[in-house]
Amino acid sequence: MLSSIVSTVSSTMSTTSTVGMMSAIGVSEVSVISVVALIALLSASEILSASKLWNRQLSASLNMAIIPLCLAFLAIVVYRVAEIL
Numbered sequence: 001m002l003s004s005i006v007s008t009v010s011s012t013m014s015t016t017s018t019v020g021m022m023s024a025i026g027v028s029e030v031s032v033i034s035v036v037a038l039i040a041l042l043s044a045s046e047i048l049s050a051s052k053l054w055n056r057q058l059s060a061s062l063n064m065a066i067i068p069l070c071l072a073f074l075a076i077v078v079y080r081v082a083e084i085l
Contacts, residue, residue: 031076038069 045062048054 034069034072035076038066038073041066041069 041062045059045066048058048062
């Protein structure tokens with residue numbers, strides 16, 4: 001009886017640590033992708049603002065993508081700082 005309880009607890013602990021590692025890997029990949037997307041959109045916005053293609057509609061559509069990515073970037077920074085502390 002005791003051996004079955006020990007094996008159950010050990011298998012549960014290994015599953016929990018595996019799930020924890022997988023979720024940490026996923027967060028890291030999404031963070032990198034969102035930061036790269038933010039940089040690309042900010043660069044496109046800056047380049048297009050100097051061209052004759054720039055108009056109010058293009059500005060609004062780029063801002064609709066840039067603003068949530070800025071919020072995600074701030075959340076990433078807060079998470080990383082909290083992780084260090």
